[in-house]
Amino acid sequence: MLQPEDTTRYRNDIARVFNRLTKEQERALGKRLLKGDQTAIQELVEANLPLVIHLSRRYTSMGMTQTDIIQEGNIGLIRAARCFDYRKNVRFSTHAGWYIFGSILRALEDKSRLVRIPGSFHYANMKMKKRYEKAKSQGKTFKEKLKGDPHSEYNPENYEFKNVSLDNAFRLHNSDERAIERMEARDELSRLMVCLLPEELDVISRYFGLNDLPAQNFREIAQTLKISQSKAKSLVNRALVKMGRLASETTRKPATTTLSFRRIRRYLQQN
Template sequence: MNTAITNRNTPDRIEDELRQTMPPTGEDHRRKKRPRSRSVANRADHGRENAGTSPPPTPQDLRFGENLSSDVIDLYLGDIRNQALLSANEEVQLAQTIETGRTAAKKLKQQDISANEQARLTRLVEAGEAARERIVRSNMRLVISIAKKYRNRGLNFLDLIQEGNVGLIIATDKYDYSMGNRFSTYATWWIRQAITRALANQSRTIRLPAHWHSMLIKINRLRREWEQTEQRQPTSEELAEVLEVPPSQIDWLLKASQSPIPLEQPFGPEEDTEFGDFLEDVDSPDPAVITAQNMLSAELGELLEELPPREAEILQLRYGLHDGKFRTFREIGEMFGLSRERIRQLEHEALNKLRFAHMERGWNMI
């Protein structure tokens, strides 16, 4: 038997540690008998998505928050507290039973088997599934032990446990007893990988790729160690030298790791203002520009009224004052039955008249 795990992760100790993080509840309420929850192995048969979802209500952090009743913890602990750890021989026997069940499942797909053979193979498949479930349930306390090391990193504790359970199930399916390793040693790697991948994919509003998330973990760990030994924060160049990466990559990762500020977050001494109130709406027109355009249109309209109708029309067509479409001298000439040169002359005369009228009014626009 794995004594190291037994001493460190007994059900009573785990239950005590979890209960210390919960708000106090009535003694009668805690000791009330409750039905056992479904096994993790059965939940995993419905896919990773169902296995990775915490039962409601969901806690907000390790302390589980005020919205989480003791029922959730009691149901989970009640599901694993009576599961004894497996010895090395039991692990091998169960793994062999699982392997036999898989072989039987493949044979069941064949068409030319008798009814008696089909019944025998079905029993072997069921025995393999039961062995698989027993291995999973007997090692669920290992998941809790590992999940505790990843608290306060963006996912609540129950979600960490569920993600670790997914890794435990994968380890059960991939475990090769012939290699001579204990199952807990092999499963630890898969549990950690499942938890760290979940943290990389779900703990941030803006997702970082898994390999960048792993690098960020190394950076943060190195910064903590550096601060303890040197009594100061390391520079990007010092971090880059130790990790053997460019300093620009360190700077980019540290910026990318910053949490976004919600636009609804209160701001100010009385917290009566939100950050979103200070952001510019780039899709809305600038009021100052609208006012200037309206004034320009009004003044330009007054100037055009002083021109002969034909010259005013030529300027409006030439510069698209009506429909925003600029027209050539040739196009305007075809409209008026004049040559392009004559249209150019009329435009020149009209602009001179506008400049003169503009100077008389004392404007400084043209």
């Protein structure tokens, strides 16, 4: 197990031996994996350890040491390698990212709090802290940054992010509850994207603003990708149908899943 003092050396060791896999190499490992070759899992994991380090950086100062966050991310990476299917034509880094994020977020929820609260409140706290840090860097007070937001009482100068009062947690304003629901919906949507073809993945990511891309409407997508608006809309709808089917297969509750998926689309389309 990594010790905090070993983290820098661990990063340096990985940087020295890192050799990123090509798409063809990933496919070859995927074929071996489907045939039951367990060494393929190890090779996928070892080749993508730098990905965990890169993604873990955004979760610093969230109640866990960087060493622990990296270790949790590695657990997610191993899970991703075990279920990787090259036939879906998705790069392993895209596939693994959701598992890494999920593993880290679950650990943050379970280990960084005296009282466990839902993940939605954890997302809200992360967002609030980022807003505070941005305001501070701009020389503004948190209240000025919020511009009358009813949440100005949640000033991080007087707010302990890792130990959340349940009384305060359930006093979230309706507008922020909707924002939290959108974040949860975006997370649910992301987990279903593994079933998409590359062109579907690209368009759906642009439409909903996923994978660090700005959200775009059909006209903007069409201009960016040099396709027609009807083609862009068709790809989005096709992707939604695919992900809806995957969600139904996973939950075995078609009716509930359909309603849930409509909720996802509605919230993500709101500004």
